[in-house]
Amino acid sequence: MKAFERFVGRVAPLNRANVDTDQIIPKQFLKSIRRTGFGDNLFDGWRYLDEGDPSKTPNERRINPDFVLNSPRYQGASILLAQDNFGCGSSREHAVWALEEYGFRVVLAPSYADIFFSNCFKNGVLPIVLDKETINKMFRLAESEKGLELTVDLAAQRLTLPSGEQVAFDVDSFRKHCLLEGLDDIGVTLKDADAISEFEARHRARSPWLFDTMR
């Protein structure tokens, strides 16, 4: 995973609550056995007017001009501004792969679904929770003629608006560490291999029926 560095990015506003992962990446694109190739089909059902199919290239598709990400002013956006319960539904990590490949490195929302939230950190995408008032203010700015650019500083846990105003945010210290260092958390866990083995031995002694059955 790439280390997460301070950056300045444009904000794209998606003003809709309960956006589910079926909308972020529809099921017909989950058949791939690879981790890449999902960016063109991010929000497929909203982004295009025709039905999406893995065999179609983006050039063959009919763009929905009314969808916010298709607006010229939000091209190149790397921060997605969203509403409550973003990423609900299916656990598909493909949703985060699609967001990341499209170019989003940060999501801002008042709340997230748990599995999506956790999947983001595994892929170098930072989901930030902000209070409703701040989110609504960001929507006003992002939807205004000038749009909104933010400086994202994970180390300092701070967003900076063009006005110089700063917004602090919380982040789990372990996840922050992994993002900043670009760490593979399996490697971190396996440093505790001895503790896992010791637990496993005790667990087996206590509940032997849990072991050696699925063969």
Next chain:
Amino acid sequence: MAGRTLYDKLWDAHLVKQRDDGTALIYIDRHLLHEVTSPQAFEGLRLAGRRPWRVDANIATPDHNVPTQKRSEGIAGITDPISRIQVQTLDDNCEAFGILEFPILDARQGIVHVVGPEQGATLPGMTVVCGDSHTSTHGALAALAHGIGTSEVEHVLASQCLIQRKAKNMRIMTRGRLPEGVTAKDLALAIIGRIGTAGGTGYTLEFAGEAVQALSLEGRMTLCNMSIEAGARAGMVAFDDTTADYVRGRPYAPRGEMFERAEAQWRDLVSDADAIFDAEVVIDASTLEPQVSWGTSPEMVAGISGHVPELSAATRPGQREGWEAALRYMGLEPGMAISDIGVDRVFIGSCTNSRIEDLRAAAAVVRGRRVANSVLQAMVVPGSGPVKRQAEEEGLHEIFLAAGFEWRDPGCSMCLAMNADRLGPGEHCASTSNRNFEGRQGHGGRTHLVSPAMAAAAAVAGHFTDVREMVGSGTGGAA
């Protein structure tokens, strides 16, 4: 010290290490795999030169992509080449790593959440994970079960552990029993309608009270299955005689003296009387009626005697806009009667409602009746090979076929339409599945979530109708 909840006990029993930063290393007893969310995890394992930590903790079966017709051809019968590669890749990975798999032609193949409990591969007291959000189903066995992403699939394969933060405890306490003809599915939908799709976010749910205790184990699975639709990763029901009776004799469950020993331990899988829950929701089960979802989120639900809401009834911020968008997509008007919504297709299946009791409940409604002429297609997709064979032994397939239903082979099918089974644009479907999201069952398709008995009634009537009026009492089943 206050007592512990069932979730607290399961958490404590699997805690490998509590870290200073508030995260914990939790041991995973059972890992279920299917073809859609595992290939990238196996690839990651290979790239890092890692091996599975404990091969015998894993079990796999293909379900999302498998065709529900012409199954004798096996993988070669999958017409979509991309789906075929994905199913083949699961076979290849399981073989390479020595993981037990029930492949497409195995008699035990089925939807992973039907197969696990049915085979005794998921047991009380276990931690169970799978790269699928409906893993919460297994909580019905008094297990801690939840969905994970593909990176976590790789993490569990490599280390048999997950890095987690403990969730809060919420109890859904039912009062009274469900009326005849009102099922676990209706209870699940009513709960989601009440607390909303984010109501359980950050919590583990425990379903309790008279109505839940009275449910069969299969009914409890239906209930726990939809925890994620209320935002909770995991839902669970305490261990009791119903659980013990269900587990006893399953192929991979402990036997004889080992079962006795296990059962003695499982008896403690209940919340202590003085356990403290961070939140509690009380539901009067005795007044519920069959539920039908009208919108594009499982919280958009009404009783069968009810109506699509007027927009003025929206109370939460953003709710009115959400309802407007949903009604536009669904092609419905505010205030219209639920029973006036016509049905183009009917789908009985999915990890929510494809077990034998579900099929019995639907067959009881269909018996001696015909699918309405206005309905284009009605299909029954059993949850697993054993469910299908059991239903055929009971003659249920003949009832369905005589009524004009299609009788298919096991898989996820039209719940998410990754295989060839799907809705056309604008079509309304009475579906026993779990999600009515836009496009979930096919581009432009319109899903209404219902119980198996209600789906069967809609197939016969051609529109939603109260199944209790159609057949009187005794049709609800335990589903």
